[in-house]
Amino acid sequence: MSQSFLEKQFKLEQNKTNVKTEIIAGITTFITMAYILFVNPDILSQAGMDFNAVFMATCLSAAIGTLIMGLYANLPFAQAPGMGLNAFFTYGVVMHLGYTWQQALAAIFISGILFILLTVTGVREMIVEGIPNSLKHAIGGGIGLFIALLGFKNAGIIVSNPATLLALTDFKSAGPILAVIGITITGILMAKKVKGAILVGxxxxxxxxxxxxxxxxxVMAFSLDISPTLFKWDFAGLLDIGNAGVVGAITSVLTVVISFSLVDMFDTIGTLIGTGSRAGMLDEKGKLPNMNRALLADAVATSAGAALGTSTVTTFVESAAGVAEGGKTGLTSVTTGVLFILSVFLAPFALMVPGEATAPALIIVGVLMMGSVRQINFDDFSEALPAFFTIALMPFSFSIAEGIAAGIIFYCIIQLVLGKGNKVHPTMYILAILFILRFTILPH
Incomplete structure (x- = not known):
């Protein structure tokens, strides 16, 4: 690509940056989030999906979303299958709710198409504005705890106990010891602010x-064949009426789609606004330029990811690392996207990484996500209680969806009792009713 093309496409001079800075920023972003290439297939394979095919889907969906973000929205943010969303896919939708992974992919594709429609019409931003900030921050914190619990569980550090439900392992086997060493190494690297600390760990x-x-x-045999997951969604099974009846089946699917959608919304919106603010990219009204284009990139990537065979694609908070290196335009994202394409050749090495080595990444990401809790006003009990239920029930119920539902329901109840119901966005009441039906009348 020539200098003139890059200038015209990404407006480098206008954004006070240059090609070298943008490329370095893109490489930095890739390094800091490349751990998803190892962790995502590990989590989704527990749902019965083919590890090799999911690895390919992870690389390609990340490349698609990130390239669209760079070329269409001209923003320095990278996308990939989201942490928390992949856990919800495996442990929530498949293992807890009993859907097959093919049906879960169909639900994700529906949420992607829904996102495209909502983004094009501008409704998506309106929905996000209806959710109170306290719950938005609580969802991030709750997912952080949930992800950390998964990490401790996968590492064998936390084990089941018939008397107390959970307990600390006795550390007599090598696996948990290795995981603790990994947590220590990664933690030290993070504290020293080493770029790519999680991947290095x-x-x-x-x-x-x-x-x-x-x-x-x-070295395990690896195939570039993505056919085991490509277009393997099951819409017929997802919409199967069965004993639930038409209304029950539709509402059950809607709750799953809404759960995927809510988490993706807050991941993406929070990352775009938060990172954009740090980079000084917000306008005088506090809005990010090309926000709708960024949201559309996220929506298209989610649909493409479902087609390829992976959980919801979202904007990664690790994009902040590239922004910190000076990335201000889509050239940063394009650089990251190209590296994701090249990542398919890392597959043989990914297959050698044990769960005890990826578990520290889950725990460290959990720590990072917990940071959003400090934005919650716990002195106001009407805000604190719904936020607490959101945070606590995610790990305690082993379900992200249950935490989100509890927070929304209790927020609406408390505001109504306090006579502040008219200040609650109508979207909240609709979501609360759907979740109440899910818990009481409908099978779940």
């Missing part, structure tokens, strides 16, 4: 796992 932990007998050093 995964690699270092996997290497240490070789002499400990945890890491499998045998």
């Amino acid at each position: 995964i690699v270092a932990t996997a290497l240490l796992g070789i002499p400990m007998g945890v890491t499998n050093t045998e």
Whole structure:
């Protein structure tokens, strides 16, 4: 690409940046979020999906979303299958609610199409504005706890106990010990603000796992065949009426789609606004330029991801690392997107990484996501109680959807009792009614 083309496409001079800075920023963003290439297939394979195909889908969906973000929205944000959303896919929709992974992919595709329609009409921003900030921050914190619990569980650090439900392991096996070492390494790197700390931590932990007998050093066969997950969605099964009846089946599907959609909304909106603010990209009204284009990139990527065979694609908060390196335009995203395409050749190495090496990444990301809790006003009990239910019920019920539902329901109830019901956005009441039906009348 010539200098003139890059200038015309990305408006580098107008944004007070240059090609070198943007490329370095793109590489930095990729390094900080490349852990998703290892973690996402590991989580989704537990739902019965083919690890190799999910790895390919992760690389390609991340590339598609990030390239659209760069070329269409001209913003320095990267996308990939989201942490928390992949956990909800496996542990919430498939394992807890009993849907097959093919049906879950169909639900994600529907949410993607819904997002496209809502974004084009401007309704998506209106819906987001209807959710109180306290619940938005609580959802981020709750997902952080949920992800951390998954990490501790996958590492074998937290185990089941018939008397107390959960307990700390006795650390007599190499796996949990390796995971603790990995947490320590990654934590130190994060504290020292080393770029790519999470990815470096995964690699270092996997290497240490070789002499400990945890890491499998045998190079496993890998195929670039994505057919095991490509277009394998099951719309007929998702919409199967069964014993629930027409209304029951439709409402059940809607609750799953809404749950996927709410989490994706808050991940994307929060990342765009928060990172954009740090970079000084917000206008005088506090809005991010090309916000609708960024949301559309997210929506299209989610639909494409479902077609390829992965959970919801969302904007990654790790994009802040690239922005901190000076990235201000879509050239940063294009650089990251190209690196995701090249990542398909890392597949043989991804297959060698044990769960004990990826578990620290889940825990560290959980720590990062918990930061949003400090924005909640716990001195106001009407705000604190719904926020607390949102945060606590996600890990305690092992379901992100249940936490979101509880927060919305209790927020509406409290505001109505306090005589402030007219200040609550109508969207909240609609969501609350759907979730109440889900808990009481409809099978779940």
